[in-house]
Amino acid sequence: MSVTIRGLVSAGFMAALSVAASAETITVATVNNGDMIRMQGLMSEFKALHPDIDVEWVTLEENVLRQRVTTDIATQGGQYDVLTIGNYEVPIWAKQGWLLPLEKLGDDYDAADILPAVAASVSLDGKLYAVPFYAESSMLMYRTDLIEKAGLKMPENPTWEFVREAAEKMTDKGAGVFGICLRGKAGWGENMALLPAMSNSMGARMFDMDWKPQFDSPEWKKTIDTYLDLMTNFGPPGASSNGFNETLALFQTGKCGMWIDATVASSFISNPKDSTVADKVGFAKSPSGEGIDNHGNWLWSWNLAIPKTSKKADAAQAFVAWATSKAYLDLVAKKVGIANVPPGTRTSLYENPEYLKAAPFAKVTLDAIMAANTQKPSVQDVPYTGGQFVAIPEYQAIGTAVGQQFSAALAGSVTGDAARATAQQLATREMTRGGYIK
Incomplete structure (x- = not known):
């Protein structure tokens, strides 16, 4: 046996x-x-x-x-x-x-x-x-307790003007709480996920119908000026090194009043095993510029x-x-x-x-995904598709190079206007090399 x-x-x-x-x-x-x-x-x-x-x-x-x-x-x-x-x-x-x-x-x-x-x-x-x-897609995530303490109510369609007001009132740097946290790390999928989407909501476009870059446009100036104003005055220190994961950690540990970013973050900030503020989180549409019917939804x-x-x-x-x-x-x-x-x-x-x-964030997530118009991401006419990116092979190099300029502006190494000027030159050079601009 x-x-x-x-x-x-x-x-x-x-x-x-x-x-x-x-x-x-x-x-x-x-x-x-x-x-x-x-x-x-x-x-x-x-x-x-x-x-x-x-x-x-x-x-x-x-x-x-x-x-x-x-x-x-x-x-x-x-x-x-x-x-x-x-x-x-x-x-x-x-x-x-x-x-x-x-x-x-x-x-x-x-x-x-x-x-x-x-x-x-x-x-x-x-x-x-x-x-x-x-x-x-993208959404605005916020602390319900802090916005109530600020005497404000999140609108159904928040604007960037409201975001600035709320960020100012929610900031308590002495307590280590910053009114807003946004991506600052350079990369075409890091800060250049946020900024093109933000620019769409401000009425900007990446390229005109002749494929000429538009970083020198009034709409892009407003985008970068707004971004730097928010982050310099009401954002966390060292934000030029913060990408998605770093900003997620800041929100989860109670350091952020608002965060505009990927809808996928919603489950991680709502889970009490991961987040110290899980029971104090609200969700809203991504902001738009005043009078502009575009929330910058990415896909x-x-x-x-x-x-x-x-x-x-x-x-x-x-x-x-x-x-x-x-x-x-x-x-x-x-x-x-x-x-x-x-x-x-x-x-x-x-x-x-x-x-x-x-999942209290489910409906906002689905609505944001369904609202993303990748065929016409800007209120202006454009020759490209995308959302937070432009669906051409050259965009990866352009987004990376331009993202470095805007990260440097956030770090205080250059001004926003200087960063846009360099971004315009870099993008024009790449589009010329690619044969888009004759």
């Missing part, structure tokens, strides 16, 4: 070794945002379903991630099997033939459930070339895509399907609560009464 048991144990052990030996390892490059970090903590669930696939993570700060994956795919380096990229890159890279169409997501994946605006932003010629892990998604260079495309697609499925949302809901599931991707989530009840 003991010989039989030993034989069975040996056979089981050898079978386990065989599975381990045959397992494929895929490398996933991702961003160090909260939802992605949470996913890594749930990998045992994926492994249980796919014992033949191992996942190796490369988790990077946002600016570094963009640089690494862009370099890798442009040089056909083949370092990664799954890329975390935005809806800016997806159609551009798909058109270059750099991404695989996602045609093996499984019969139960329900791609039709993805919000139409989000699905369209990661498709080319009717085919999905990436699928969204989460999607977002962004962090998506999982497979580069054509991957030699493990089937395993990569199995992982991508799992990580962006309805079953994954159910898993997160079970583990950490339904209010904390990755937002903004699926219609069914916003039809779920449990989610709507648990």
Whole structure:
């Protein structure tokens, strides 16, 4: 009998070794945002379903991630099997033939459930070339206790003029509370996510119909002057180093009266496990300029895509399907609560009464995503699409260079006018090189 048991144990052990030996390892490059970090903590669930696939993570700060994956795919380096990229890159890279169409997501994946605006932003010629892990627009998040203490009430359609008044009254630097916190870190996806959206709400545009940059326009002057006024007088010190994650931490620890940023932040500031002010948070539309019917709503998604260079495309697609499925949302809901599931991707989530009840930010998030007009982001005529970015290959370099100028202005190294003048020169040079300006 003991010989039989030993034989069975040996056979089981050898079978386990065989599975381990045959397992494929895929490398996933991702961003160090909260939802992605949470996913890594749930990998045992994926492994249980796919014992033949191992996942190796490369988790990077946002600016570094963009640089690494862009370099890798442009040089056909083949370092990664799954890329975390935005809806800016997806159609551009798909058109270059750099991404695989996602045609093996499984019969139960329900791609039709993805919000139409989000699905369209990661498709080319009717085919999905990436699928969204989460999607977002922009919103105004604020401390309900501080705005009440200031004797104010958040309007249904807040303006930048109201934001300044509220920021001034909510600021108590002696107590370490700043009326407003905004991104200041340089990067086309950091401060240049906020500032182009803000400029749209001020009536500005990035380029005129002849593709000439518009940083020297009155509308852009108003944008930068307003931004610097708010942050210099009522913002936290050292803000030129603060991106999304740093500003999120400031809000969660009670340092900010208001924060205008991505709707995805709402669950992290509302979760008492993460936020000291979870029970004192309100949500509103992003501000607009006085008399301007544009709230600067952006549309962004962090998506999982497979580069054509991957030699493990089937395993990569199995992982991508799992990580962006309805079953994954159910898993997160079970583990950490339904209010904390990755937002903004699926219609069914916003039809779920449990989610709507648990997530006070759900309706504002959905309304903001639906209001984002990527086909006409400015009240003026423009030759481009986008929102907080311009959907042309040259924008990544332009946004990075221009973002450095505006971050320097926030740090006090240059004036706002000087930063705009340099931004105009840099953007004009790149657009001329690209053949847009003759």
